[in-house]
Amino acid sequence: MNRFWVVFFIFWPIVAIVLCAIAPSMNWWFPGTTGPTHGEAASPLGQRIDDLFYMILVITAIVFILTQAALGFALWTGANRRNDESAKSWFSHGSHNLEVMWTIVPAGVLLFIALYQMDVWAEYRIKDNFPRERMEAVLTRLGIDFIDESQLTADGQPVRRVALAEVTARQFEWRIRYPGFDADGNLLPLLPDPQPTDLYSVNDLHLPVGAPVMIQLRSSDVQHSFFLPELRIKQDAVPGLVIPVWFEANASNEYTLLCAELCGWGHYKMKAQFVAEPEEEFLEYLHNLHAEQNDDAFLDHLLRLQTDAGEDEGLAFQEFLDQLEVDHNLAAFRNYVRDRRDEMTAEEFTTYVGGLDAETAAEEFNAILQQSSAETADAEESAADAATEEVLEE
Amino acid sequence: MVMSPLQFRPSVAAISRAACLALLLAAVLPISGCSDGQASYKHRESFEELAPFAKDYLGEKLDEHFGTPTQPVVWEDLPLRLHAADARVVASTSGSTGLRTLTVTVSDENLAIEPGMEVMFLSGARLGEEEIGWIEEYDAETGVITFETELTGPAPAEGDRVVFGPGAVIQRGRMLYAEHCQHCHGVSGDGNGPTAQYLNPLPRDYRMGVFKFTSTAQPARASRTDLSRIVENGIPGTYMPSFKLLEPDEMSNIIEYVLYLSMRGELEWRMTQFLATDYSQEAVSERIADGESRGEIEEGFAEAIADEGEIAEEWTLRVELITESWQAGQEESSTIYPREPRVEPTPESIARGRLIFLGADAKCATCHGDSGLGDGPQTLAVQPPDPLTGDVHTEPGLFDSWGNEITPRNLRSNIYRGGRRPLDLYRRIHSSIKGTPMPAFGTSLSDQQIWDLVNYVMTMPYEEYSPGVGSDPPGTAELRALLPPPMDPAAEVETPAADTTEAAADTE
Numbered sequence: 097m098n099r100f101w102v103v104f105f106i107f108w109p110i111v112a113i114v115l116c117a118i119a120p121s122m123n124w125w126f127p128g129t130t131g132p133t134h135g136e137a138a139s140p141l142g143q144r145i146d147d148l149f150y151m152i153l154v155i156t157a158i159v160f161i162l163t164q165a166a167l168g169f170a171l172w173t174g175a176n177r178r179n180d181e182s183a184k185s186w187f188s189h190g191s192h193n194l195e196v197m198w199t200i201v202p203a204g205v206l207l208f209i210a211l212y213q214m215d216v217w218a219e220y221r222i223k224d225n226f227p228r229e230r231m232e233a234v235l236t237r238l239g240i241d242f243i244d245e246s247q248l249t250a251d252g253q254p255v256r257r258v259a260l261a262e263v264t265a266r267q268f269e270w271r272i273r274y275p276g277f278d279a280d281g282n283l284l285p286l287l288p289d290p291q292p293t294d295l296y297s298v299n300d301l302h303l304p305v306g307a308p309v310m311i312q313l314r315s316s317d318v319q320h321s322f323f324l325p326e327l328r329i330k331q332d333a334v335p336g337l338v339i340p341v342w343f344e345a346n347a348s349n350e351y352t353l354l355c356a357e358l359c360g361w362g363h364y365k366m367k368a369q370f371v372a373e374p375e376e377e378f379l380e381y382l383h384n385l386h387a388e389q390n391d392d393a394f395l396d397h398l399l400r401l402q403t404d405a406g407e408d409e410g411l412a413f414q415e416f417l418d419q420l421e422v423d424h425n426l427a428a429f430r431n432y433v434r435d436r437r438d439e440m441t442a443e444e445f446t447t448y449v450g451g452l453d454a455e456t457a458a459e460e461f462n463a464i465l466q467q468s469s470a471e472t473a474d475a476e477e478s479a480a481d482a483a484t485e486e487v488l489e490e
Numbered sequence: 491m492v493m494s495p496l497q498f499r500p501s502v503a504a505i506s507r508a509a510c511l512a513l514l515l516a517a518v519l520p521i522s523g524c525s526d527g528q529a530s531y532k533h534r535e536s537f538e539e540l541a542p543f544a545k546d547y548l549g550e551k552l553d554e555h556f557g558t559p560t561q562p563v564v565w566e567d568l569p570l571r572l573h574a575a576d577a578r579v580v581a582s583t584s585g586s587t588g589l590r591t592l593t594v595t596v597s598d599e600n601l602a603i604e605p606g607m608e609v610m611f612l613s614g615a616r617l618g619e620e621e622i623g624w625i626e627e628y629d630a631e632t633g634v635i636t637f638e639t640e641l642t643g644p645a646p647a648e649g650d651r652v653v654f655g656p657g658a659v660i661q662r663g664r665m666l667y668a669e670h671c672q673h674c675h676g677v678s679g680d681g682n683g684p685t686a687q688y689l690n691p692l693p694r695d696y697r698m699g700v701f702k703f704t705s706t707a708q709p710a711r712a713s714r715t716d717l718s719r720i721v722e723n724g725i726p727g728t729y730m731p732s733f734k735l736l737e738p739d740e741m742s743n744i745i746e747y748v749l750y751l752s753m754r755g756e757l758e759w760r761m762t763q764f765l766a767t768d769y770s771q772e773a774v775s776e777r778i779a780d781g782e783s784r785g786e787i788e789e790g791f792a793e794a795i796a797d798e799g800e801i802a803e804e805w806t807l808r809v810e811l812i813t814e815s816w817q818a819g820q821e822e823s824s825t826i827y828p829r830e831p832r833v834e835p836t837p838e839s840i841a842r843g844r845l846i847f848l849g850a851d852a853k854c855a856t857c858h859g860d861s862g863l864g865d866g867p868q869t870l871a872v873q874p875p876d877p878l879t880g881d882v883h884t885e886p887g888l889f890d891s892w893g894n895e896i897t898p899r900n901l902r903s904n905i906y907r908g909g910r911r912p913l914d915l916y917r918r919i920h921s922s923i924k925g926t927p928m929p930a931f932g933t934s935l936s937d938q939q940i941w942d943l944v945n946y947v948m949t950m951p952y953e954e955y956s957p958g959v960g961s962d963p964p965g966t967a968e969l970r971a972l973l974p975p976p977m978d979p980a981a982e983v984e985t986p987a988a989d990t991t992e993a994a995a996d997t998e
Contacts, residue, residue, distance in 0.1 A: 267729065267731075271726065290904050296910060298726075298734060299732045362685075362729075368735070369734075390911070391912075392828055392832035393913045394828055394830065400823075425830045
């Protein structure tokens with residue numbers, strides 16, 4: 097019976113070791129095993145963090161196996177000892193040598209881990225180490241003028257605005273603010289305060305892939321935590337603080353963004369996606385956001401004029417113009433076409449006005465352009481006339 | 491009218507998963523305690539004030555047509571996407587014992603047609619047959635359905651209406667609603683779930699059929715797109731979070747269920763209102779005091795609920811009205827599109843918008859305040875009765891149709907609940923925020939004026955505070971001079987728009 101208990105107590109550590117050994121191959125492992133990365137870290141830093149984890153795992157596994165083996169040995173010899181009442185017990189307690197050994201060896205191991213991991217820690221957290229040049233190269237490629245001459249840092253240098261998005265955690269969602277475009281279509285730097293040009297999204301963070309990028313993290317209510325499990329990035333969002341966080345995704349994918357700080361009853365709802373994509377796609381995403389946020393749906397009005405008139409036929413061109421005249425927005429339509437003469441083609445023109453073949457459409461299109469520019473010229477002329485008259489009157 | 495209580499047919503995998511869960515939970519349940527899991531709809535307060543016989547009648551009528559939250563009834567009269575798919579029979583073939591395959595043309599596919607779904611005939615010879623058909627195989631290209639087991643009984647004719655997964659949309663919507671929405675919006679959609687008590691503003695109560703932020707004209711209902719936009723983007727500045735990561739079909743299932751709850755709630759509300767005039771406890775006791783006997787009243791009630799009785803007619807009418815108004819809201823023609831493109835946000839346009847904001851035509855500033863901080867004088871005035879519910883407010887302040895005190899939006903906060911696109915602001919101004927005192931300006935302002943106003947409102951978060959003359963943007967004085975002079979000389983002393991702002995600036 098004694099031997100049964102020895103086997104029983106040794107059986108469980110063996111199960112534990114086997115489970116640990118097969119865990120990676122069974123995907124019982126790091127976060128994101130069911131995601132696109134299958135548990136592999138999706139960032140260079142994350143891979144180094146995983147390496148540290150593996151190293152610690154190896155050390156603890158060796159210690160675990162040795163101690164369990166020692167325990168098993170002690171149990172086995174104990175179980176084999178005959179129940180001899182005259183035999184004397186042997187006490188290991190108070191062995192100076194042993195105590196020194198099991199103090200010094202773990203201390204040495206801990207000190208080694210503490211020193212060995214400092215490099216990774218410093219790369220992520222020490223300001224001097226952060227990959228400024230590579231980050232700024234991304235901004236340059238995106239065409240952002242990120243050096244703000246109007247503001248100086250403490251040491252007299254212009255402020256460099258390297259963040260690409262501001263992520264605000266709130267109960268229970270992630271609100272994101274991107275910089276917008278100026279009138280010439282250049283991407284602007286992200287300023288600390290909201291700007292009229294800014295672009296907004298929610299629960300959907302898009303950033304360039306393959307290079308370090310930075311966000312500014314804030315919270316608008318309680319404490320949250322910005323957690324990208326697949327990238328091994330976790331940073332608390334603290335009310336009242338703006339915390340820069342940088343990370344680098346090494347493959348284009350949709351990753352999970354979670355809140356890792358119990359922030360209230362809806363904590364579980366705070367799931368968003370982080371889309372790492374090539375720079376062109378990121379720019380295109382911002383362009384789409386810009387177009388969506390400035391859409392005035394006037395084209396929908398034009399299209400509906402056509403649909404209301406009947407699915408197949410649509411309005412004939414003249415009817416269409418008459419209809420616009422009734423609505424008192426024929427002039428607005430002409431201006432609209434004129435303002436978009438660079439982007440709009442005659443074919444596109446037909447989708448709005450309907451009922452035209454390609455040739456007539458091109459003619460009408462040009463006619464409107466000419467007519468509206470003639471009208472503008474007239475208006476300018478009459479304005480100029482009025483001005484001269486005024487001068488003459490004086 | 492066809493009604494079918496929903497039926498369940500769990501797959502084998504689902505059963506084994508449930509068994510695993512049951513094993514896991516077995517240890518936990520005795521400690522945590524567990525109700526029987528039977529949810530029930532809550533009735534509104536005015537319902538509880540009805541006479542007992544009226545309450546019984548309406549309660550039963552609602553149960554008959556809507557069931558309970560866990561056993562919903564699929565009521566074909568409602569303008570909802572109820573079933574996984576709707577189709578018409580083209581042809582059928584028979585095997586040795588009965589109906590083997592069916593060729594159909596699918597008209598509406600709300601959920602993908604999958605093996606294991608129930609097939610139900612809603613017209614023709616097979617209508618009302620008890621034997622249920624299950625899909626074994628479905629070929630989307632040819633539209634051929636093979637049944638798991640052959641069906642006995644009459645064969646369907648060409649053109650018979652057949653649905654797959656009857657009520658599946660409502661059933662799935664209910665599960666998703668329970669997971670994501672119910673703890674705030676409540677089992678009955680009354681905006682009073684367990685977490686609602688922690689929230690301000692309160693969650694939406696669907697039971698009047700009113701939703702605030704819509705793209706439709708002022709009197710029209712919200713469109714499905716409006717609801718899904720809100721679910722997708724959340725409402726910034728409130729506790730409604732974004733559910734952007736829901737799959738498109740999950741989203742539409744939730745929307746259908748919300749509409750379902752809204753229709754049930756509205757029907758309950760309208761019928762309660764109707765019954766309350768003659769059959770509330772108070773009305774009944776008054777009638778007894780006036781000499782009628784209780785027996786007479788109950789007799790009269792029985793007559794009114796019989797076919798072609800007054801109450802039965804009202805029920806039919808209400809169902810029709812609700813159905814029609816929701817259908818109308820989905821029509822493309824209900825959606826508001828600007829008839830002119832957005833006016834460029836030039837300083838002139840912004841200045842014009844500012845004059846409209848402060849002026850006497852639109853009277854924006856009377857609620858939103860001269861500075862747009864939401865502190866206009868109307869917030870301290872007693873308001874007329876609510877146009878929708880007729881509720882009378884004796885306390886000063888602005889109230890929404892749900893009876894909650896609300897504040898006009900602080901336009902400088904850079905938070906736009908109904909969306910921040912210029913188009914969203916256009917629609918707010920053009921067709922109001924429904925269920926709130928925000929009026930619709932679609933008829934009183936021109937498109938150009940609305941766009942000017944939009945341009946001004948969009949600059950407000952970035953404008954310096956104190957809107958007095960001292961901080962006017964350049965060119966305002968010239969534009970002010972263009973304003974038509976007040977018609978009545980007496981009015982000039984009382985409320986000329988320009989002077990009020992100057993006076994306000996002076997006092998500051």
